[in-house]
Amino acid sequence: MRYAYAVTAALLIGGATATMVTQQPVDAQVAQNAPGTIHAPISKNGTIPGFADLVEKLQPAVVNISTTQRVKIQTPANPFAGTPFADLFGGLGSGDTGRPITREAQSLGSGFIVSPDGFVVTNNHVISAGDPDKSGSATASAVVESITVTLPDHGEYKARIVGRDSASDLALLKIESAKPLPFVQFGDSTRTRVGDWVLAIGNPFGFGGSVTAGIVSAMHRGVGSGPYNRYIQTDAAINQGNSGGPMFDVNGNVIGINTAIWAPNGGNIGIGFAIPAEIAKPVVDTLRAGKKVRHGYLGVAIQLLTDDIAAGLGLPKDHGEIVVRVEPGGPGFKAGLRQGDVLVKVNNIDVTPDNTLSYLVASQPVGAKVPIEVIRNGKHITLSAVLAERPPEDQLATNGVPENDDSDDDSNQNTPRNSARTALGITLEPVTPEVANRLNIPQNSHGLWISNVDPSSDAAEKGLRRGDVILSMNEHPVTSIGDAVAAINATKAAGRNTVLILVQRGNNPALFTGLKLMPPAKK
Known part of the structure; x- marks a missing residue:
């Protein structure tokens, strides 16, 4: 998963919905996608004459967003300090601690105007300080100093942050203009269906306004990202710099905000994701009211x-x-x-x-x-x-480090331990304080640690390995081999062939998985 930064990543869009707008007063500014101003490009016989008229109405409200960041880099210490070569290689740092260097960096993204007085919606990560240093040779911290919004007519405006919400990855900016600005409004993404046509408008690679079209590939797609793990997936071509740009349906409604692409090789492969309007609009409304978004x-x-x-x-x-x-x-x-x-x-x-x-x-x-x-x-x-x-x-966020350990092999003995291994394909040993220390788990841990895994077992296929600790079986704690055998026998008695285990690796959070029983050995 990659965000659509112009300098490091990319994103996508998708969907189709109906607009949610009421009749405007005579003197009111009208949204670029207001009802009656957009004519869907799909003809009655299903042909697609083109999106040019639609794009002409919508593109004026889509903007480029750039940030200027001050990046403080802690350079590595000069390895030649105290030698005749110190001055020659002085750029590497001085002394044993190195010296900080401040540099300027920039990032690019997209956004869209949602009111004539200059409120702009984008992704939170577009206006967040990045991690400029990826080399591992120095440490870096960045602070965003300024945000600039550029309209399609090349007008530039300094923007201030009205509010932001990291959980939904949304942010609201404000720019000041002497004249009313073109704007678009959110639609109803709950009416979007797989197969609907969508348009993505954004700022890929910093080239300026670009338009791509595709269809909705999936709805409610989970990608393991935050509490709102519920994206619109599309095959519209999305590239670096599209983050924060709008996804439109063929009626001109904003049904999503381009946020990320699946890019195993760093570029677009036709799998992109957008935050649906049903999530984005309430967050934007809350930020616009000057309130904190609370989840x-x-x-x-x-x-x-x-x-x-x-x-x-x-x-x-x-x-x-x-x-x-x-x-x-x-x-x-x-x-x-x-x-x-x-x-x-x-x-x-x-x-x-x-x-x-x-x-x-x-x-x-x-x-x-x-x-x-x-x-x-x-x-x-x-x-x-x-x-x-x-x-x-x-x-x-949590993390941990896996470890392993040693034990004796008693595969030829008719013991409860051997019974457990025969059934699950793993050899189990009780966790003692000494074992806990070697496995890098808390000293007061209780359970059974895996000392051997049969390569042909379901445990091996699930990725279990030597040093993993089983905390429970079938929702009951296990601290002895007898506990494990009892859980296995209860599974068989219930007519099931899968034992539910709770397993922990090092200091990582414990996770559930199901292990299939091994078939009886042939005699």
């Missing part, structure tokens, strides 16, 4: 209910998400949520791939009391949670 927060880490996890729980797939961790003292904790609960409804709305838990919770107001339906030990129960405010994105 609901439940305080749980979750996983999608994949086929193997669903099989381990004996539940249907594509319905619900499983709780991996519950934040102590958070809204979910206070509501009574537990690790292993499967959340199936939020505020009476089903949790599905199209309506993820994060999206449903973030869409609720802070302080709202919402019913949460979960499946626990095969039974449906309903809890009540009072949502808190979602913390900044950087506070939600």
